[in-house]
Amino acid sequence: MAYTVSANASNCMDACSLRSRQSSPRPMLTVVRLSDHFGQYVLTLKCECGHTRTAQPQTLAALAGFDALLADVVKRLRCSQCGRRRCSATVRPENKRDG
């Protein structure tokens, strides 16, 4: 089991420009259920009115359960500023600190 991996990356300049739609510049997590990634992520909830807040999956799971679909939970969230249910969620990896 001794594969050489370095050969794979060398032609990236050509290959990547052809397939640039597939690869996103920054790593984005895809979360379907709250339990995805073991809850090790942070949600940024943005409302139509521009109000943003961050939420932890644990907080949402307390309301809907870790088995709930993120999209469903987000739909039910009400903006604390305008009262509408028009939030969209962005997922980012949890920032880990030492200790």
Ligand SMILES: [Zn+2]
């Ligand atoms: Zn709002």
